[in-house]
Every structure is written in structure tokens, then in C-alpha cells.
Amino acid sequence: MDSSIAIFLAQDGILNGSIYALLAVAFVILFSVTRVIFVAQGDFVAYGGLTLSALERGQTPGSLWVLLVFGIVAGLLELGRARGFGLRQRYRAIILAYFLLPCAVAAAHWLGMGELNGACRILLALALVVPLGPYIYVIFFKGLANSSTLNLLIVSVGVHWVLTGVGLLSFGAEGYRTNEMLSAVYQIGPLTITSQSLSVIVLTVAIMLVLYFFFNRSLEGKALRATAISTRGARLVGISAESAGTRAFTMASAIGAASGILISPITTLYYDSGFLIGLKGFIAAIIGGFASYPAAVIGALGIGLAEAFCSFWASALKDAIVFGLVIPVLIWRSLLSTHPEEE
Amino acid sequence: MRTLAASIAFLTALVAFVPGVPPFWISLFNLIGLASLVAIGLVILTGVGGMTSFGQAAFVGFGAYTSAILTTQYGLSPWATLPIALLVTAVAALLIGLVTIRLSGHYLPLGTIAWGMAIYTLFGNLQITGGFNGISGVPPLTLFGVALVDPKQVYPLVWLSVVVAVVATRNLLNSRVGRAIRALRGGRIAAESFGIHTERYKLAVFLYAALLAGLSGWLFAHIQRAVTPTAFGLNAGIEYLLMAVLGGAGHVYGAILGAAVVVMLKDQLQDVLPIFFGSGGSYEVVVFGLMLYLILQFARDGLWPLIAARFPKTTGRAIEIPSGNVVGAPDGSERVGSEILRANGLVKRFGGLVAVNGVDLSVRAGEIVTLLGPNGAGKSTTFDLLTGISRPSAGEIALSGRRVEGVPSRRIAALGVGRTFQHVKLVGDMTVLENVALGAHLRGRAGFLRSVLKLDRGEEHRLMRMAGQALDLIGLADQAATPVSELSLGSSRLVEIARALCLEPKLLLLDEPAAGLRKFEKDALALVLQRLRRDGLGILLVEHDMDFVMNLTDRILVLDFGTLIAEGVPAEIRANAKVQQAYLGGVA
Numbered sequence: 001m002d003s004s005i006a007i008f009l010a011q012d013g014i015l016n017g018s019i020y021a022l023l024a025v026a027f028v029i030l031f032s033v034t035r036v037i038f039v040a041q042g043d044f045v046a047y048g049g050l051t052l053s054a055l056e057r058g059q060t061p062g063s064l065w066v067l068l069v070f071g072i073v074a075g076l077l078e079l080g081r082a083r084g085f086g087l088r089q090r091y092r093a094i095i096l097a098y099f100l101l102p103c104a105v106a107a108a109h110w111l112g113m114g115e116l117n118g119a120c121r122i123l124l125a126l127a128l129v130v131p132l133g134p135y136i137y138v139i140f141f142k143g144l145a146n147s148s149t150l151n152l153l154i155v156s157v158g159v160h161w162v163l164t165g166v167g168l169l170s171f172g173a174e175g176y177r178t179n180e181m182l183s184a185v186y187q188i189g190p191l192t193i194t195s196q197s198l199s200v201i202v203l204t205v206a207i208m209l210v211l212y213f214f215f216n217r218s219l220e221g222k223a224l225r226a227t228a229i230s231t232r233g234a235r236l237v238g239i240s241a242e243s244a245g246t247r248a249f250t251m252a253s254a255i256g257a258a259s260g261i262l263i264s265p266i267t268t269l270y271y272d273s274g275f276l277i278g279l280k281g282f283i284a285a286i287i288g289g290f291a292s293y294p295a296a297v298i299g300a301l302g303i304g305l306a307e308a309f310c311s312f313w314a315s316a317l318k319d320a321i322v323f324g325l326v327i328p329v330l331i332w333r334s335l336l337s338t339h340p341e342e343e
Numbered sequence: 344m345r346t347l348a349a350s351i352a353f354l355t356a357l358v359a360f361v362p363g364v365p366p367f368w369i370s371l372f373n374l375i376g377l378a379s380l381v382a383i384g385l386v387i388l389t390g391v392g393g394m395t396s397f398g399q400a401a402f403v404g405f406g407a408y409t410s411a412i413l414t415t416q417y418g419l420s421p422w423a424t425l426p427i428a429l430l431v432t433a434v435a436a437l438l439i440g441l442v443t444i445r446l447s448g449h450y451l452p453l454g455t456i457a458w459g460m461a462i463y464t465l466f467g468n469l470q471i472t473g474g475f476n477g478i479s480g481v482p483p484l485t486l487f488g489v490a491l492v493d494p495k496q497v498y499p500l501v502w503l504s505v506v507v508a509v510v511a512t513r514n515l516l517n518s519r520v521g522r523a524i525r526a527l528r529g530g531r532i533a534a535e536s537f538g539i540h541t542e543r544y545k546l547a548v549f550l551y552a553a554l555l556a557g558l559s560g561w562l563f564a565h566i567q568r569a570v571t572p573t574a575f576g577l578n579a580g581i582e583y584l585l586m587a588v589l590g591g592a593g594h595v596y597g598a599i600l601g602a603a604v605v606v607m608l609k610d611q612l613q614d615v616l617p618i619f620f621g622s623g624g625s626y627e628v629v630v631f632g633l634m635l636y637l638i639l640q641f642a643r644d645g646l647w648p649l650i651a652a653r654f655p656k657t658t659g660r661a662i663e664i665p666s667g668n669v670v671g672a673p674d675g676s677e678r679v680g681s682e683i684l685r686a687n688g689l690v691k692r693f694g695g696l697v698a699v700n701g702v703d704l705s706v707r708a709g710e711i712v713t714l715l716g717p718n719g720a721g722k723s724t725t726f727d728l729l730t731g732i733s734r735p736s737a738g739e740i741a742l743s744g745r746r747v748e749g750v751p752s753r754r755i756a757a758l759g760v761g762r763t764f765q766h767v768k769l770v771g772d773m774t775v776l777e778n779v780a781l782g783a784h785l786r787g788r789a790g791f792l793r794s795v796l797k798l799d800r801g802e803e804h805r806l807m808r809m810a811g812q813a814l815d816l817i818g819l820a821d822q823a824a825t826p827v828s829e830l831s832l833g834s835s836r837l838v839e840i841a842r843a844l845c846l847e848p849k850l851l852l853l854d855e856p857a858a859g860l861r862k863f864e865k866d867a868l869a870l871v872l873q874r875l876r877r878d879g880l881g882i883l884l885v886e887h888d889m890d891f892v893m894n895l896t897d898r899i900l901v902l903d904f905g906t907l908i909a910e911g912v913p914a915e916i917r918a919n920a921k922v923q924q925a926y927l928g929g930v931a
Contacts, residue, residue: 149449161632316468323461334447
């Protein structure tokens, strides 16, 4: 291996690693706020990329129907669960968020928003996928708030199955790649950088910064952190755990869909590609112990690099090696974690 | 229930031979049988042992690939590969298990996802396993020179394996080893405190479940006659878990029920749903995903308990408990008055906090000593040090003259120290008698094999009798067959004492035994403790209840901020100004 190959592999590794880092951050947010280890996180990636691709090809993306169905189911559940005072106002909010929002997105699509320009198309793709996050929370997790982490994990596996099955139905078995939005190529010494891959890294850093400021500077972000530390304590000062859950899932699906849109010009995405990508983000989250954002990001970059270099030496076995490497990390994490067994 | 299950098993065995049953259905039954084997393993691993595995399909793969490779490439006969396939699976499970059982909490299932993925990728990429195309042309099994190619021919073999697995697993669960496995879910600390080597049992359960999966894989290879990696991937692993959870993760028959529902649904959904929704989807996956959610939402214990509840419940065997004092009396090696426990200068620091600071204490045979002190005085920490749960930062502990600092709690139990817990730690889904028998773990020797083969009955009888006597002693003999989850807090504390007595301890450590007891229960408990003292036991109490303590105890030690501030007979303690200050904040 000479240095130019090494540089190329490193570049590739950092590119993939930054996507894993985004997903890892989403895992950490979800786990710390809701205790859900959301295995289906990666499916948002596939949904985001494939929705954008369908819009580009001038088709109605299958995710539109998914959005409508999930919205109606979640909305009906919410109407059924609504109790207490201010009911009328709450009903109005539910109808707006679960019935009218998907309809508005659908209307925007049929009115041709996706054909205006690239930016509108991306916005539409996000609008089609992001609401799925909170809808999934409402349908599958809201009623299980007091379950063990393990049960929540099993349910999230169920959600993953639902999303892959529905994904196959919505997008077909074929893989797609979206058009490159940026085509410039920069040459820096031995380094060839496409502006597309540069944009992935720049946007990843930008999203991280936004998240950083959200969690450290905004009241809503602080409320989420409070819920993560103690649900009961947060509730006592007037922060609703459920709205925190909805927010966390919205952030997770937004991060997932954005990642999918970012990588869709670089990698061919299939309806089930998300799982593998998600799992790697997930491993990075494990490295961070589901608690530390910086550790998760560093872990993600490490996985990206490990994967890139493995694919040079033993391309077929790269996944086996990456997943095998998790086990020592898990042991290390187990040893660090105090035993929650004692009351 | 038992005869019902047996007759169902017998009827299923005959199904294949009813004329007119289409071969397609028999193939389906075979698949159900193969899946049941894996799911039965998961019942004991996940439902009973509390270790959730998403990766069981990998062990099916080890069994299947080993046999497929040996028969197609090295020309071995399928029967000859059976022991090798099981051996390979066992070695793989041993290596993976050694790592997996060390994972705590939700890291364990995540770990199984990781190695499940890694092994699947290996199967799909290695040359020897034929890559993603797998291995085809695997020879069928032969019996007396007849090749078993028809589904009808392999059917008896598959279901014979299932019946053997069911019987073996039920025997196992109903034994000394089984109780130890069932105690794993109740937490490591309690199990270790009566001498159970939790890691060894976890590993044994892991191996057992993997071997059942490996057996299923070996059968699978020779029935399907081809092996491809997708059958052993993560999705397959999750499907097996779905079967176990659906059937009811703690029930052996539930595994078969779950396997039947999942296999048949999968088959039917693949045929039926495309008629309504068009082809091109994998609808069964969606349905399975929803099912996982619905079970955990509405029937967390799975389907089997719902079915079992419809049949009259077989009441626990009538338990006759011979009278006489066997349990509780020390074996005579300790003379009344000899020192059983001595601790000198015990110190425990947590970072900068000194929780226990230079405590000296001793307990003699035939005396009751109480450790008294306000909240946060270091009583529980002292208890943890004495029982080997944590290691003292400094100081010495000796049991009958033998130094034991840093010795694990299961070894301390073996040295004759029984204990109870401040927060009761009983195994909720076991009966009172079974819980008490857990305390007699070290009094038995039967291992995995003897339990599976049911060669442990003599010993079982003895252990149960010991448990019965211990229950009799604390006055709960009539509750022997009650599930402990139905007991009051007070009775649960008494059951813990009975469990500790089954250890035949020289020293009994009781952590707030009177908390939650009613007046008459306290009086009864005091009588029991006095009787045990007469029999020569040394008893160390941590207690808040002054009345209870003052009339019962020989000596009282008072701890405050980790330091002993007073020691003496109850009357002295009552008059001690320092004690009054610690408790009441100064004397007016």
C-alpha cells in the first residue's frame, strides 16, 4: 500500500465515518431521552435517499403513502389517548400534526414542489420522511414508556421489520443513486476531493454544531437533556416526557433522512441498505456508551477508517471484522457500567 | 397438564402417517420441529436465564455448515458428522459464550447482534462455506440403508429430537441446576450468596441452547440438502427470538407453539398477502414486526400462559415434611461460645468517602449480635464486606479463624454463612419451597447431565426435605406450594431466612429481618431466632426496630458515620449518651 492509496482510503473512511457519526448521535439522543435502542434508525437513511431518488425520477415516492397511513394511525391513537383539560385545543393540535400535515406534504408534492429545483426537492423529501419519526414514537413506543430497555429493544427490532417490509413495498427491490448536486473536483497535492464528498463532511459538521447549540443554548434542548438525566425530575419541573420523546424521534428521523440524502449521490441505496449503515452508527453509539456524543463521533470515524482499510486487505470480510471489533468494546463498556441490579 | 401434553405430542407424531395429509404440510411440520429445537434453547437461555440472544441462528449455521462441508467435500456419512457438528457448535459457543456472558444489561443483546452479524458475514464470504451461494448437494440421512428423502421419512426423526429436547429441558428446569438457572434472572448477588457460581451456569445454559441450535442445523442441512447463509443471518436469529417471545419465553411448550405460529404464518403470509397487495413486497416481515410489538404491548408473557390458564391447574405435589430438627443445627464443629466471625479494623472507602472506618466486631456461636445505627451509618456496607460482595479497603475478616477478605461471596457461603437481604431477593416465578431449596444449593452435587437424565431424584428428594424442614421452622410450611410473588413482604422476609437456613450456616447475617413484619410475626421471628441461638448458631442482625432488638440481642454494636461509637448489652446501649446523641440529636 502506498501513501496515495492510504490517503484515498482515509478519505473514504472519513466520509463514511461522518455519516456513521450522524447516526450515532441520533442513537445517543434517542436512547438517552427515551431509553429506546432504535435499531430502525438506519431505515430512515434508506427512506430519505430513496424518496429523493423517486422525486428526481418524477415518481410519487412510496413513502408518501407510508406517511399518510402512519399519520392517520398515530393521530387516531393520540385522539384516543387525549385526556384532561384543554381537550378541544389538544384535538386541534392532533388533527393538525397527524392528519393535516401529511395531507399538506402530499398536496405540495402533487402541486409539483419536487420539480421546481434541487433544494425544493430535498425539502420535500425531508418533509415526507421526517414526520415518520414522531409517528413511529406515538404508534409503537409511547404506550410502552415503562417497559424495560430490553422490551423496547425488541419492539424496535419489530419496527425495523415493519419499515423494511414497507420499504420494499414502497421503493421496490431495485437500488438507486441520486444525481450529484455538486460536480466540482478539487486537486490538493496527491488528494482528489469531490465537492460532493466535501459537502457531506461540511454538512455533517454543520449538523453537529446545530445540535451542540440546540442542546447547550436553547431551552428546548436543555429540557431534552433534563429528561435524559431524569424523566421524573424533568416532569416535576413541567417538562413532559412524552413531548420530549416526540422531539427526540423527530430529531432522529431528521438526522437519518438527512444522512440518506447526503450519501445518496455517492452510494447506491436499496430499501434495506439502511440497516447495515445504521448498525455501524449504532456500534459507534455503543463505543460512546449511549451517553457521550464526542466519544460516539470519534468511534464513528474510527469505524469508517477501520472499514475502509479492511476493505483494502480483506474486502469480503470487512463487515465481519467491523462487527467482530465491537465485542471487545462491549466488554470494556460492561466493565465500566455499574451494575444496575442493586436498587 | 402433563398427560395432555403427552397426548398432544403422541397425536402430532401420528399426523404424518394419516393418509391424505399433503407432503407439503409434512414439510412444514418438519420446519416447525427444526425451529422448535432452537426456540426451546432460547426459552431456557432468554426466558429462564435472562440472556436475550438475537444470534441463535449463527449456531444453527455452525451445525449445518459443519455437516454440509464434511459430507460434500470429505465424503463423511451424515451420521458420522453429527458428533463433529455438535462439537464444532460447542467450541464456537464456548468461545462466544465466554465473551457474551460477561456483558451486562442491554450490552448483552447488543453483543449477540454484533457476533450474529459477524458470523453471518463470515458464512457468506468464506470460500469453504461456498460464499453467498452456499453448499448444495448435501446427502440425505440414511437409516438401515434407506435414504430419508421424503418429508414423511424424516418427520419421525425431527419430532423425536423435539420430544427428547422437551423432556431434557423440563428435567433440567426441575432440578437443582434448573433452580440455579432460574435464579440467574433474579440477579447475580443473591444467587452468589447461596453459593451459585453464576458465570459457570450462564455459560452452561449458553452451551445448552447453542447445542440445540446446532442439532437443528445438522438436521436442517440433511433435510433441505442445501445450505445458504441467509438461513443463519440476523433476521433468522430475530425470528427465533420472536418464536420464543410469542410462545411465552419461560415455557418449553410455548417454544413449540411459537415456532408453529411463526413458521405457518410465514408460509401462509407469503402465499396469501400478495393476492391482496400484489407481489413484490415481503409482507410477512411487516406482520412479524407488528406481532413483536403487539405481544410486548398486550401479552407480555406470550401465548402459552393464556392457553395454559384454560386448563385446570395441577396443584403442587403435596409436601409432607418430616418433623425433627435437621436444618439449622450446626454440625457440631462449633462449640457454643467459640468465635465464628471476627473483623478487625475494617475500612471501606468509596473515592473520598469513608463509609466504614475501622470497625471491629465479632460473633460467637450461640449469640445474637445487633448492628445498630442511623441511616447512612455504614451498616449495609459492613454487611457487604462481611459477605464478600465488596472488598475492604483495609482490615481483616476471619471466619472460624480463616481469613476471607476479598473472597467471593459464593465461597463465603460455602464456609457456612447464610444471609438475607434488606430488599428481598426471591425468584418471583418459583414456589416458596423451590426458593428455599435454592439455599440448599451447596448441599447437593447433581450437575447438568444428571439433571437432564433425571438421575438426581434421590438428591432432589433430600434437598426438598431440607427446604421443607426449614419452612416448617419459620412456620410457613403450609405455603410451600405458593408462588413467592403472592407472599406479603413479611412472609417474604421469613422465606429468605428459611433459604439461608438451608445452607446449614454457622453464621446467619440478617439485614433488617423485622422490617415490614406485623407484631405477631415479629414475635414468631424472635422465637425462631432464639431457638437457632440455642442450637449454637451465631447471628448478626442489622435492625432498626428497638423493641425487637432489645429483648432478643446479647450484644449491640452502634455505628455512626462509619465508626463504632458504642458496644455492650442492650441496657448499656440504652443508657449510652453517645448513642442517644446519634439517634436523637442530643439529650435535652
